[in-house]
Amino acid sequence: MGGIEPGKGSLDLLEAHALLRAARSDVRLVIAGGETLFDYRDYRASWESRAAEPAVEPVVLGPVGEDELPSLVAAADVFAFPSLKEGFGLAAMEALAAGVPLVVRDLPVLREVFGSAARFAATPEDLATELGDALATEDPDRRSAGRALAALHTWDAAARSHLDFYRSLNSPS
Template sequence: MKIALLSYSTKPRGGVVHTLALAEALAAAGEDVTVWSLGRGGDAGFFRPVDPAVRVRIVPFPDGPAEETVGERILRSIATLRAAFDPSPYDIVHAQDCISANAVDGRCIRTVHHIDHFTTPELADCHERAIVEPYAHLCVSRAVADELTAGWGIKPAVIPNGVAYERFATTDPVARAAWRERLGRYVLTVGGIEPRKGSLDLLEAYALLRIRQPDVRLVIAGGETLFDYRDYRAGWEARAVELGVEPVVLGPVGEEELPPLVAAAEVFAFPSVKEGFGLAAMEALAAGVPLVVRDLPVLREVFGPAALFADAPQGLAAALEQALAKADPDRRKAGRHLAARHTWAEAAERHLGFYHRSSPAASTPLRNDYEPSAPNTRLG
């Protein structure tokens, strides 16, 4: 099959990581795969090297005027990708986000990673069209699939993310030691400072934690995003001053530096208020790092007994302290086992089956082939 996977960015966001890993696994299975994306800020390639078996098409997307609004940038993103993309060579066009789905006018398969609720009119329209217009839908968790069914009457298939298990499970001890020497004992979160990531709640929890664990630092990595969270970030920084805490904000971390940074952490915090799967948290489990997540149905589904669950901020602080104070080898073993079960090879195989069934020329009806691996609904 000739397959096009479309993404809106070259930066290391969860959906982009998913797109590249899936593309490489599909190519390893013998498929003809091309990844399309917008190259923002002069980017001519993705945040990491891509397997040469995958074709890469980066559409230049120059910076707009200083007064350009988020809504205007969304519309310009859609128009730019639409003007460059030609669907005719491909048997399957698979969009990973609302921008790319709108760029192909919904003539695609769409993975809905999570469901957002926007107030900007252009974003709200982009989100809605990218749900209702594609001819077939995938989700990476049952919880998000159920949201689609409840809100739109759509019954998507569920194919969980894969995980680069070995990359996080077997990190360089010298690199880990370097991060520990630089940062000391630390709680890590990956994903930047933004509302969806629950950054303010984590900050409040950290202030409570430091009362009893004054030597522990909060480290924040990542943060590339399409949206403008400057006001939220300013409020977060002002609150940090009020609380008397100084988190370490690393920003984007290099591809080779991230696994040892994760593996050297005492605890990985994942207080998101909305998620579709939690790939960064699953990578932390692969590294054997204790995991504290917000108590959401989707995260209960994905992580089950491998994580500690809490509501913020007092509950988060208590869970972080518990993870710091007491090693739990059984939970760590469960976490590594869970992460190891999520392979990109299996994800690619299941995508191929879905592509064949959902092709416009297919004669067989679509069905959801997701089966829970156990009564507690952990993904398999």
């Protein structure tokens, strides 16, 4: 979900997909979105060149309506989130809420947010391995941990945390 851009790790995901397809030709990479607000023409051209290779063949859906995203995410066998820079990972949390196995970039912030609910990968090769393992192995404990984690992160809980923080700034020390 999102734009094809450097910060999202789109080329790494495409490379991981190509590696995984070499072992499992039935695997499909589906990207909801693909457009970005920023000018990443050269990056996009590199991505499209790699994507055009016969062994890769990603499916780019383009913009997807907000009402369609939950069922699209829930239909995934595994959700890859290879962002190079991230503050939280809302799309990844949505995957956990849907009970979809999650593989994320091995970043300190994502380890802090997702802990044992996710698998972690640092390179395209690691990403391909972890995605393949997630596809091959049913992990009910990790799935339960993901759903429990996602249940803690509601919009109401976020609003309450912000209000508590703002109130703490106004209270005497």
